[in-house]
Amino acid sequence: MCDVEKTVTDKAQNADALAPEPIKKVRKRELKKEEIISSAASCFMERGYHATSIDDVARRLGSTKGRIYHYYASKTDLFFDVHRVGMTYLFDALRPALSTKGDGATVLRVMLMAHAQAMLEYHTFENVVAQGVQLHRFEATTPDQRETLRELISSRDTFEKHFKEAIAAGIKDGTLRKVDVSVTAKVLLGGLQWSIFWYRPRDNDTAATRKRLAGKMVDPLMEGVVATRA
Amino acid sequence: MCDVEKTVTDKAQNADALAPEPIKKVRKRELKKEEIISSAASCFMERGYHATSIDDVARRLGSTKGRIYHYYASKTDLFFDVHRVGMTYLFDALRPALSTKGDGATVLRVMLMAHAQAMLEYHTFENVVAQGVQLHRFEATTPDQRETLRELISSRDTFEKHFKEAIAAGIKDGTLRKVDVSVTAKVLLGGLQWSIFWYRPRDNDTAATRKRLAGKMVDPLMEGVVATRA
DNA sequence: AAAAAAACATACTACTTAGTAGGTTTTTTA
C-alpha cells in the first residue's frame, strides 16, 4: 500500500505527458499483490498467522518465497495488508447503510444486516482481522510498522464508533431501548463477528443465502429473544 | 489429566490399606500442574499459542523447561489441559443455572448471566479456549491426542447444546420468540464470548462489577434493542 | 538412615523459518 502510493506520488510530481502509463503499471503491481494477499488470507485463516510460514503462502501461490519478498518487506507487512483489505470490505459494505434514511432502529438494522452479510462473504479476511485484534501486542519493529498498526487499530475503533453513534441516535429518537451504548455495540458486533468461528461457506452459497442467514442472525439482536407480552 | 486418572486407577487396583496417601500425592501433583496450566494460560492469551514458547511459560513460572516437560509430554498436551480447565470453569458456572426453576425465558436469562460472568472471570482461560476453536485443524499426532481433541470438541458442542435446548424450550412454552434456534444460540453465545477481545479486568474488579457488566451484556440479547411500541 | 523415586535443572540436537544475496528470465523503456 505504502509503496504503491509513493510510486503514484513520485510520478505525479514529474508530471509528464504520459499520465495513464504509470497508473496502469501501478494497477498491475496491485493485482499481483492482491494475489499474494488472497493466498495469505486463506493460509492465515486456516492455520493462523504464526503457524503459517511464508513458504506456505508461496506454495499456495504456486511459486516461491522470492515472489512474496519482491512485493513485501516482511511477513508483518503482508499481514497488515490482509488486515487492511479486510477492513476495507467492512467499510465498503457499511457505507451505503450509513446513509440510510429512517429512524434510529431502521438505520441500525440496515447496518447490522450489511455487516453480517459482509462478515459471511469475506469471512476469510475477517477471520484474519480478528486475529489482528488478538495480536494487539504485535511485534511491530520499524517505525513504519508501528504507524501502520496504529492506523489499523484506529480503523477498527472508527468502525465500532459508527455503531455506537447509531445506537445512541436510536435511543435519542425513542426507537431503541435505553441500553448501555458501548457494551451493546460490542455485544451486537460480537454476535455477528463470532461467525468467523462457525460459518464455513457451502458450495451452493449465494448472496441470497447469505442474506437469509444474516437475517436470522440480526433478528434476535434487534428484537431480542423474549416474547412480547401483549 | 490422563496420567492422574491412571495413577489413581492403578493404586485403587492395588487396594492397599493406605487409601488417603496416594490421593494426597496425586493432589500435590495436580496442584503443581495447575501452576503450569495457569502460567501457560496467561502466555497463550497474551501472545497466542503458536507465538508462545515453552521457555516463555517456564520463564513466567520462574523455572526452566525441565519442570514443564516433567509434567507434560508435549506443548500440545499442555494446551489441551488449559483448554480442559477453561471448559470446566464454563460448565461449573452453567450447572446451577441449568437446574433453575421457571419458564424458558427465565432459565435462558440465568444461563446467559452465568455464562457472561464466567467469561469475564476466567477470561484468560476462555481466550485460550477460543484459540482452540480456531486450531480446529490441530497438529494432533498421537492417537491419544486425537482422542483428547475429539473430547474437547465434543465438550464445546455439548455446551452449546444446552443453550439450544433452553431456547427451544422457551419457544415451546411461549416465553421466547420463534427465532432460529441454532443460529440464535451461536449469536447469543458469540455476543458474550466476543468479550475475550475487549474485556480486560481492572484492578478494582469484583464479582459485583462483573455481574453488573454481565447484566449490560445480557440485557440487549434477551430484550433486544428495539423499543416496544406499546 | 539407606534406598528409591520424584522434581527439577542443564546442555544439547534436530528442525523449522524469516529474511537475504545473488543470479536468471521476462517485460518494459529508450
Added chain:
DNA sequence: TAAAAAACCTACTAAGTAGTATGTTTTTTT
C-alpha cells in the same frame, strides 16, 4: 534493438524452538 528495470527463483544464513538425554537435588518410602 539495446538497455534498463521488473519479476521472479535458488541457495543460503542466522535465529529460534520443541523435545531429549543426562545429571543433581530434594522428598518420600522402607
